[in-house]
Amino acid sequence: MSFTEDEIAYLRSQPLARIATVGDDDQPDVVPVGFDYDGTHINIGGYRPAATRRHRNVLAGHTKVAVVIDDLVSTEPWIPRYLRVYGTATVVEGAEQPFLRITPEVSWSWNVNAGSGPMSMDTPPHRTVHR
Numbered sequence: 001m002s003f004t005e006d007e008i009a010y011l012r013s014q015p016l017a018r019i020a021t022v023g024d025d026d027q028p029d030v031v032p033v034g035f036d037y038d039g040t041h042i043n044i045g046g047y048r049p050a051a052t053r054r055h056r057n058v059l060a061g062h063t064k065v066a067v068v069i070d071d072l073v074s075t076e077p078w079i080p081r082y083l084r085v086y087g088t089a090t091v092v093e094g095a096e097q098p099f100l101r102i103t104p105e106v107s108w109s110w111n112v113n114a115g116s117g118p119m120s121m122d123t124p125p126h127r128t129v130h131r
Contacts, residue, residue: 002040002130003107007083010112011037011069019044019100020066021057021089029053035067042067042085043092045099058089058100065089067102073111081111087130104130 003011020030031054036043044067049055058065070082085107092101108125 003083003104003128004109004126006113007107007109007126007128008037010081010083010109011042014069014071017042017044017067017069019054019102020068021054022062022064023053023057024060024062029057035069040103042087042102042104043099044102045094045097048097049100050098055091055098055100058091063088063090065100065102079111081109083107083109083112106130 015034017033017035018030019033020028022028031052033044033046033054036045044054046052054065065087067085067087068082070080073079073081085102085104087102087104087106089100089102091098107128107130109128110125111123
């Protein structure tokens, strides 16, 4: 399975995500990042990515990651939306610098259907198994 058309449109409309990794000390680390969705993977680079904790955590073998892309459609009424992805990260050597390539395994989305249907706080999240 893959992301739905609404989920892909949402991914491509958002400039910022949050990635969570875990270090050797079992300390979770979450940071905001820019990202790119290439149709299969979520790719995360940034400023000097090889010097980041997330990059070191993945290189140390802690490849399980979580990525969240979210925003608020409205505060009156309160309408958040999000796409949460659990996946596996690998370090890929890019043309200019290395980046993390996230392979989605399971995802959940909520209210990402802007323009294609009503949004509701009562609708349960949509779950997809990508494996």
